[in-house]
Amino acid sequence: MANIPYKIYLEESEMPRQWYNVRADMKKKPAPLLNPGTGQPCTADELKHVFCDELVAQELNETDRFIDIPDEIRSFYKMYRPSPLVRAYCLEKKLGTPAKIYYKFEGNNTSGSHKLNSAIAQAYYAKKQGLKGVTTETGAGQWGTALSMACSYFDLDCKVYMVKVSYEQKPFRREVMRTYGASVTPSPSNTTEVGKRILAEFPNTGGSLGCAISEAVEAATTTEGYRYVLGSVLSQVLLHQSVIGMETKAAMDKYGIKPDIIIGCAGGGSNLGGLISPFMGEKLRGEADYRFIAVEPASCPSFTRGKYAYDFCDTGKVCPLQKMYTLGSGFMPSPNHAGGLRYHGMSAILSELYDQGLMEARSVEQTSVFEAAQMFARVEGTLPAPESSHAIRAAIDEALRCKETGEEKTILFGLTGTGYFDMYAYAAYNDGTMTDYIPTDEEIAASLANLPNIG
Amino acid sequence: MANIPYKIYLEESEMPRQWYNVRADMKKKPAPLLNPGTGQPCTADELKHVFCDELVAQELNETDRFIDIPDEIRSFYKMYRPSPLVRAYCLEKKLGTPAKIYYKFEGNNTSGSHKLNSAIAQAYYAKKQGLKGVTTETGAGQWGTALSMACSYFDLDCKVYMVKVSYEQKPFRREVMRTYGASVTPSPSNTTEVGKRILAEFPNTGGSLGCAISEAVEAATTTEGYRYVLGSVLSQVLLHQSVIGMETKAAMDKYGIKPDIIIGCAGGGSNLGGLISPFMGEKLRGEADYRFIAVEPASCPSFTRGKYAYDFCDTGKVCPLQKMYTLGSGFMPSPNHAGGLRYHGMSAILSELYDQGLMEARSVEQTSVFEAAQMFARVEGTLPAPESSHAIRAAIDEALRCKETGEEKTILFGLTGTGYFDMYAYAAYNDGTMTDYIPTDEEIAASLANLPNIG
Numbered sequence: 001m002a003n004i005p006y007k008i009y010l011e012e013s014e015m016p017r018q019w020y021n022v023r024a025d026m027k028k029k030p031a032p033l034l035n036p037g038t039g040q041p042c043t044a045d046e047l048k049h050v051f052c053d054e055l056v057a058q059e060l061n062e063t064d065r066f067i068d069i070p071d072e073i074r075s076f077y078k079m080y081r082p083s084p085l086v087r088a089y090c091l092e093k094k095l096g097t098p099a100k101i102y103y104k105f106e107g108n109n110t111s112g113s114h115k116l117n118s119a120i121a122q123a124y125y126a127k128k129q130g131l132k133g134v135t136t137e138t139g140a141g142q143w144g145t146a147l148s149m150a151c152s153y154f155d156l157d158c159k160v161y162m163v164k165v166s167y168e169q170k171p172f173r174r175e176v177m178r179t180y181g182a183s184v185t186p187s188p189s190n191t192t193e194v195g196k197r198i199l200a201e202f203p204n205t206g207g208s209l210g211c212a213i214s215e216a217v218e219a220a221t222t223t224e225g226y227r228y229v230l231g232s233v234l235s236q237v238l239l240h241q242s243v244i245g246m247e248t249k250a251a252m253d254k255y256g257i258k259p260d261i262i263i264g265c266a267g268g269g270s271n272l273g274g275l276i277s278p279f280m281g282e283k284l285r286g287e288a289d290y291r292f293i294a295v296e297p298a299s300c301p302s303f304t305r306g307k308y309a310y311d312f313c314d315t316g317k318v319c320p321l322q323k324m325y326t327l328g329s330g331f332m333p334s335p336n337h338a339g340g341l342r343y344h345g346m347s348a349i350l351s352e353l354y355d356q357g358l359m360e361a362r363s364v365e366q367t368s369v370f371e372a373a374q375m376f377a378r379v380e381g382t383l384p385a386p387e388s389s390h391a392i393r394a395a396i397d398e399a400l401r402c403k404e405t406g407e408e409k410t411i412l413f414g415l416t417g418t419g420y421f422d423m424y425a426y427a428a429y430n431d432g433t434m435t436d437y438i439p440t441d442e443e444i445a446a447s448l449a450n451l452p453n454i455g
Numbered sequence: 456m457a458n459i460p461y462k463i464y465l466e467e468s469e470m471p472r473q474w475y476n477v478r479a480d481m482k483k484k485p486a487p488l489l490n491p492g493t494g495q496p497c498t499a500d501e502l503k504h505v506f507c508d509e510l511v512a513q514e515l516n517e518t519d520r521f522i523d524i525p526d527e528i529r530s531f532y533k534m535y536r537p538s539p540l541v542r543a544y545c546l547e548k549k550l551g552t553p554a555k556i557y558y559k560f561e562g563n564n565t566s567g568s569h570k571l572n573s574a575i576a577q578a579y580y581a582k583k584q585g586l587k588g589v590t591t592e593t594g595a596g597q598w599g600t601a602l603s604m605a606c607s608y609f610d611l612d613c614k615v616y617m618v619k620v621s622y623e624q625k626p627f628r629r630e631v632m633r634t635y636g637a638s639v640t641p642s643p644s645n646t647t648e649v650g651k652r653i654l655a656e657f658p659n660t661g662g663s664l665g666c667a668i669s670e671a672v673e674a675a676t677t678t679e680g681y682r683y684v685l686g687s688v689l690s691q692v693l694l695h696q697s698v699i700g701m702e703t704k705a706a707m708d709k710y711g712i713k714p715d716i717i718i719g720c721a722g723g724g725s726n727l728g729g730l731i732s733p734f735m736g737e738k739l740r741g742e743a744d745y746r747f748i749a750v751e752p753a754s755c756p757s758f759t760r761g762k763y764a765y766d767f768c769d770t771g772k773v774c775p776l777q778k779m780y781t782l783g784s785g786f787m788p789s790p791n792h793a794g795g796l797r798y799h800g801m802s803a804i805l806s807e808l809y810d811q812g813l814m815e816a817r818s819v820e821q822t823s824v825f826e827a828a829q830m831f832a833r834v835e836g837t838l839p840a841p842e843s844s845h846a847i848r849a850a851i852d853e854a855l856r857c858k859e860t861g862e863e864k865t866i867l868f869g870l871t872g873t874g875y876f877d878m879y880a881y882a883a884y885n886d887g888t889m890t891d892y893i894p895t896d897e898e899i900a901a902s903l904a905n906l907p908n909i910g
Contacts (some may be wrong), residue, residue: 005466005467005533006467006533006534007467007533007534009464011460012460012461012462076836078460078461078462079461079462079545079835079836080836090534090608108563109836109837110832110836110837110838110873110875112875149836152833153545153833153834153836171878171882172627172875172878175878175879175881175882175885176838176875176878176881178881178882178885179829179832179833179838179881179884179885180832180833181833374634377565377634377635378607378608378634378635378636379608380534381531381534381535381564381565381604381608382564382565383565383631383634418565420565420567420627420631420875420876421875423626423627423630423631424630426630426631426633426634427626427630427633429634430630430633430634
């Protein structure tokens with residue numbers, strides 16, 4: 001085996017030319033999206049009111065194993081990709097583990113995360129369709145930032161509905177979006193009917209992601225030349241994010257490295273799904289075996305304590321129904337939760353893979369996540385996003401297990417992004433004021449009691 | 456010539472093993488540091504009260520052309536270096552210029568800038584000397600963050616005196632420093648005699664960099680096992696930063712690229728000096744010719760409107776005297792100045808090179824700097840630091856000149872860092888409230904009237 005450098009960069013010529021569609025290798029496919037009105041599978045025509053035509057086709061495509069990455073998207077990828085596959089020599093030394101730890105680092109771009117991989121694809125297809133612009137929602141602003149960058153590149157309008165409390169208290173990502181030319185509207189707003197209704201009823205509300213989604217969907221479907229875009233959960237997003245796993249596998253193959261355990265944080269599943277896709281494909285085809293571990297917050301435990309059932313993708317209940325691991329569309333993580341990954345549901349693809357026993361999941365508490373984040377920052381240099389730090393926590397735990405058993409396992413995890421816009425959460429950890437919260441069985445049962453009566 | 460990729464990364468094995476000391480190739484050397492008490496050149500023993508022994512040796516070394524980079528520092532460099540040399544294809548296209556534009560991007564690390572290159576070296580030598588820790592000052596926190604990361608890696612104490620108004624109004628970098636284990640004290644503070652004196656006289660002051668330097672130097676020289684470290688201006692810092700230029704030259708040589716114009720922003724000169732060093736060496740030895748352009752803010756124009764004279768390096772007047780281009784140690788840029796590069800003086804090496812006519816300088820106004828920053832962010836993806844954007848402005852101007860003349864010049868500039876912690880300044884630009892200020896001749900003359908009467 002060649003000497004492994006700290007950072008493995010593929011050559012530009014070695015970058016993936018296709019996305020990998022893991023559904024093609026799944027014998028049992030994810031359940032279809034349902035129209036909430038009829039209870040029947042959504043047709044392409046129904047979805048085209050909300051999403052771009054080509055993205056609808058990708059959303060419904062369960063058979064093509066590979067889909068070409070258009071040249072325009074590959075050109076954009078070349079500005080910030082390939083992302084490095086890093087050997088965590090310093091973390092290994094700090095832990096005193098015989099395990100070999102690698103991470104795929106997606107944070108070296110201004111959006112600060114992997115979200116850009118799908119944002120640029122979605123913006124490209126919108127432009128190709130001749131649309132004027134796209135709408136979306138954002139909470140703290142990671143996805144909104146990525147979409148703003150992508151729309152700026154293709155000269156598309158970008159309307160972002162940002163949860164009002166984030167808009168006011170976390171102005172930095174808002175300003176990044178404005179620098180990229182996006183219009184950022186605090187939600188709820190007077191620009192939509194649903195926003196007006198909510199403001200009339202709750203004039204002092206700080207907003208919610210559910211409300212912002214409803215406004216963004218309304219704005220897209222009532223404005224000529226606009227469509228709505230979403231940064232996670234959807235199968236099209238996992239398809240685009242497969243570039244993470246494709247690059248990782250190419251880099252590992254180049255150096256003859258085979259991971260034993262592959263770990264990713266899981267909110268809606270876009271990073272985890274993207275990272276594991278090509279490896280999962282090998283497992284599905286019986287060519288190789290890997291352990292996959294999804295890591296989620298104990299305060300929002302969709303996989304580990306949710307139910308596999310049809311549910312709404314949004315709290316506003318305007319989107320199609322999806323079969324997934326869910327805590328109920330009304331579930332809200334405790335206000336003390338600072339670690340991101342707040343989504344009540346999960347990617348349909350990952351839900352099905354988990355249900356088939358092809359993947360493990362575990363939940364971790366946020367103080368232990370920030371403990372891992374701080375250790376990682378100090379020894380590996382990069383200050384990680386709270387979301388990514390869930391994967392770091394699990395990777396450290398697995399490496400410490402190897403230390404006990406003496407096994408020289410190879411651990412790979414996804415470092416999805418940086419925490420530069422999350423310093424309030426780090427401040428709480430530094431000050432010792434961060435606390436944990438685990439929802440009670442009663443809370444989860446109450447939320448699950450409101451699932452739609454389908455499937 | 457080979458096809459040029461968007462990003463050129465050297466292999467780990469191609470990374471520089473030595474720093475380059477440009478003073479070795481200068482026939483006329485920079486003027487020596489002077490002891491402010493005696494007016495005589497500082498001896499090594501005098502400097503060793505303030506700085507680590509080995510760094511004093513580097514500061515005074517004018518003869519060794521190359522100095523080995525210790526293995527421990529090279530290991531740390533491998534975590535975030537080599538930094539990419541980027542071909543700005545998208546910017547070229549946007550400008551419609553026949554010029555070829557390259558930038559060396561130093562922002563892909565958690566400190567967000569090139570400062571880490573010298574921080575890790577200074578921390579290493581402090582550790583090697585068996586010291587307990589180091590002290591420094593920081594304004595917005597770029598240098599403090601870099602030093603915190605470096606000290607964390609070598610398990611050294613790191614005491615940062617942070618200008619109080621920044622400590623209170625810009626808490627994010629403060630929290631990054633704390634995450635890396637540094638103690639961060641708002642300055643002026645009651646922890647030093649000079650701080651107490653200032654607080655007694657001005658109880659409500661927001662502090663200043665000059666005051667923070669004085670506190671940091673006092674803390675270092677009165678605490679057993681501590682020394683003071685500085686992030687720019689000094690010749691040792693330019694030596695460490697030569698890693699930027701060495702990598703750039705190696706990457707360009709690999710692809711047969713020869714720059715015509717090399718551009719860098721200039722505050723204290725650490726990035727500019729580091730980037731141009733090996734190219735300047737060729738020019739000094741008569742092996743090649745290049746145009747070098749230092750770009751500084753119109754509101755703090757040391758090169759373009761300052762005087763080449765001995766002056767204090769700090770407003771507190773506790774440090775040695777240095778011969779340099781200076782606006783006077785009491786000069787303060789106008790409060791509306793948001794673009795960084797606020798230092799009143801300049802590296803002694805760069806000052807001497809400029810005085811010999813080997814380098815050009817120009818000043819630019821901040822609204823035009825942010826205009827360039829926004830354009831760059833939108834087409835090249837990366838949101839640049841305000842400091843770096845001075846170089847972007849000049850590179851764009853040179854590229855537009857090529858468009859007029861039809862010349863296919865190759866332009867190289869240093870992109871020193873990212874602007875993720877500078878979003879207040881971007882917000883002012885986005886809101887249209889940013890203004891320019893050019894100091895009057897009378898203001899500059901008044902400040903220069905207080906130069907020490909030496910040399």
